[in-house]
Amino acid sequence: MTDLTIVRAEMTCESHPSQWDAWTDDGQYLYLRFRSGLGTADAYATNRPETWERVPDGAVARFRRGDRWDSEIELEEFCQRAGLRLELIR
Template identity: 45%
Template sequence: MDDLLITHDQDLGAGEAHLHQDVTLARVVQTSGGCPSQWDAWTTRGQYLYLRYRHGEGTVEQHPSEDVATWDGEESRLWTSWDDGTNSGQIELTDFLGMAGLRLAPDAEVHTTPPIDPRV
């Protein structure tokens, strides 16, 4: 029989910092379809996130707004980053969200752009 074990003293490592953050996205706007793949995103609480994937590396950054002039203040920080080893510049939003530990709200507004065709 498997019992649920709850421990209050367990160290959750890097994931603990994000334990109480809103990871549900209400709105996502793709700003580049590839090389890099990137999106502007807002959580259900209105927090702006910049999502970027280039050379197989994904990052999620928190900033006060989508205005890059606001990105140098104390409210800006790196949420998470990873390298999938592919050196790719394109990724689907659903795959990115899975790697980043983010999810879409059931009624999320999502705007995408077509991927860049390297033959053009």
């Protein structure tokens, strides 16, 4: 498990792939995505993809589940498999 704790998450795609904009307890932005059986978490300075200097590749966390047709996952399971703590502030 990483030392990252997700305190805020916004689903950005309600279909395929499953993906979220998420923020840690220290304000770090993370892009979470699950597509074709691959889950990735990447850290960027902002949630604006046009400012990202590299493509998402799972630099923070990466996992496989299912097969290439699998693109749906709940946030709780995503975080568990990625080794991220999930403590959403309501």
